[in-house]
Amino acid sequence: MYQNNDTSLHGFILLGFSDHPKLEIVLSGVVTIFYLITLVGNTAIILASLLDSQLHTPMYFFLRNLSFLDLCFTTSIVPQMLVNLWGPEKTISYVGCIVQLYIYMWLGCSECLLLAVMSYDRFTAICKPLHYLVIMNSHLCHKMVIMVWSISLANSVLLCTLTLNLPRCGNNVLDHFLCELPAMVKIACVDTTTVEMSVFALGIVLVITPLILILISYGYIANAVLRMKSKAGQRKAMNTCGSHLTVVAIFYGTIIYMYLRPGNSASKDQGKFLTLFYTIITPSLNPLIYTLRNKDMKNALRKLFQANYKSTRSRRNWNP
Known part of the structure; x- marks a missing residue:
């Protein structure tokens, strides 16, 4: 890998x-609060869905993966960000920046693909209910998740390596709060057209294509729901799909607005706030969205907290 002027x-x-x-003082408080919500909320979803046998279904298997992904995604960004917000030093080591860049790209792409897989799961559950468990068997679910993580990793390795090989001529100032790919490309001192075109092409494939598949899935789902004669069945279908559709709208809406808007249509600070939104605030909203609209998840969380409360209480009673 090409390095120059002792950047490493x-x-x-x-x-x-x-x-x-x-603003940094206010942001440090906001980021800390949302990070804690992300940690508690996503960890609770993972534990509740693992411990409750009723939630051992494909839908909750994918939800566990999404929660784990969100935990890793925010943790790769927030600790370093808080150090920079709290202290006078606004630096990150070369190795730290490289690790953050690869992980950020890998997990961001994984979420795009995982949301598409989750939409296929909902499509199968509502449009082919009698064959749902046969189609969405354990083998296929694991295979789909492995494919999501593998494709995203390959994309991350390719794009990040291309970016890091660009000569920077000693430029080491990133106008951002994290090591993001566009910010790294901007400090290159050569023509970056090839890298930018590669990013755009893979962005179309790995961001727009999953979104199109999600919209097609929900087109079929909407058609199936409208044909249902039972109001209770319609309500149940809308509840199971509503949470996922809300997460898709927030995540994709922010990313598309950020990366597909005209270059001069927004200020640099606006771009930073949008990145802050989908990397820190959105992962904290996901647990709330999935639990507020889902009765089974509410019951599982209630059991989890009751079991934890009883365990704590019994330990206190045994203390001399």
């Missing part, structure tokens, strides 16, 4: 929101 020794400077010191 000095690392990178992350400007973030350093030109707004008062």
Whole structure:
């Protein structure tokens, strides 16, 4: 890998929101709160769906993967971000920046593909209910998840390696709060057309294609729901799909607005806030969205907290 002007020794400077010191104080509090919500909420969903045998279904298997992905996604960003927000040093080591860049790209792409897989699961459950468990068997579910993580990893390795091989001529100042691919491309001191075209092409394949598949799935789902004669059946179908559709709308809406808008249509700070939204706030909303609209998940979480409360209480009673 090409390195120049001792960038590997000095690392990178992350400007973030350093030109707004008062805003940094507010943001550090907001980021901390949402990070804690993400940790507690997603961990609770993973534990509840594992411990409750009624939730050992394909839908909750994919939901566990989404929660785990969100935990890793935010953890790859937030600790370093809080260090930079709290202290005068706005730096990240070269190795730290590279690790963050690869993980950020890998997990971001994984979420796009996983949401598409989850839409196929909902399509099968509603449009082919009698064959659902046969089609969405354990082998296929594991195979789909492995494929999601593998394709995303290959994409991350390809794009991040192309970006890191660009000569920077000693430039190590990133106008962002994380090591994001577009920010890394901007500090290159050569023509970056090839890399930008590669990013755009793979973005179409790995972002727009899953979105199109999601929309097609929900087109069939809407048609099937409208044909249902039972109002209770329609309500149940809308509840199971509503949570996923809400997450899709928030995640894809933010990403498409960010990356497909005209270059000069938004300020740099607006771009940072949008990145902040889909990398930190959206993962904290996912557990709330899935639990507020899902009776089975509410019951599983209630059992989890009751079991934890009883365990704590019994330990206290045994203490001399």
